[in-house]
Amino acid sequence: RLFGSGGKATSDGLSAEVEYATWGELQDRLAVPPDDVVMGTGLDGRLYLADENGGHLAAYRRSGRLQYEREIEGLAVHEVHAVTADADGTVYLLFETTEKWRGDTWSHLARVRPGESPELWLGVLVPNTPSLIGEYDGHMFIGRDGTLYVGDDMDSLRVIAPDGTTLWRSLATVRNDADAEGHLGGKNGG
Numbered sequence: 404r405l406f407g408s409g410g411k412a413t414s415d416g417l418s419a420e421v422e423y424a425t426w427g428e429l430q431d432r433l434a435v436p437p438d439d440v441v442m443g444t445g446l447d448g449r450l451y452l453a454d455e456n457g458g459h460l461a462a463y464r465r466s467g468r469l470q471y472e473r474e475i476e477g478l479a480v481h482e483v484h485a486v487t488a489d490a491d492g493t494v495y496l497l498f499e500t501t502e503k504w505r506g507d508t509w510s511h512l513a514r515v516r517p518g519e520s521p522e523l524w525l526g527v528l529v530p531n532t533p534s535l536i537g538e539y540d541g542h543m544f545i546g547r548d549g550t551l552y553v554g555d556d557m558d559s560l561r562v563i564a565p566d567g568t569t570l571w572r573s574l575a576t577v578r579n580d581a582d583a584e585g586h587l588g589g590k591n592g593g
Contacts (some may be wrong), residue, residue, distance in 0.1 A: 414521055439455040441453045443488075446487075446488060455482055459473070460475050461492060462488075473517065478500075479502045489545060491517070492517045493514060494515040495524075495590075497540065500526070511525065512525030533567040534563050535560075535580050537580075538559070539555045550570065562575055
């Protein structure tokens with residue numbers, strides 16, 4: 404979470420009033436991002452902004468100009484934790500879903516390919532998911548080859564290939580995933 408201003412105008416220290424941007428009306432050149440925004444960079448050189456509630460996504464080019472702003476629908480988002488993109492501009496959102504599994508909400512990964520609707524990609528609510536995502540995972544990094552590193556701490560840390568399969572999990576993650584895999588029929592998690 405960044406810039407928790409409540410949307411109020413502030414002074415930039417030079418006696419100028421600065422208005423925070425609002426979703427649906429982002430400026431071509433962003434001065435101050437919307438309230439409660441999650442920001443991340445992509446391998447494609449863009450700065451990505453995601454609405455913490457998962458309703459909007461925007462990308463700014465290296466020049467600082469707005470490339471796109473769009474509403475994202477179809478995901479049951481409680482809170483977005485991280486956003487990043489691969490070299491082709493496919494955006495990944497790590498978020499806590501509003502839907503419950505075994506009495507709790509869990510983190511999931513959504514994928515938004517250029518020009519397409521978002522898809523719930525990985526997690527316990529995805530049928531036949533190639534990789535689990537830990538219940539409390541809130542951190543994500545993308546490597547140059549598109550490999551995703553997702554976790555919370557050593558109790559939940561995994562490396563995910565661009566195709567969604569698990570390449571590596573910490574030993575504690577393997578143990579913690581075993582319980583979830585048992586409830587899913589043991590077909591997931593790599």
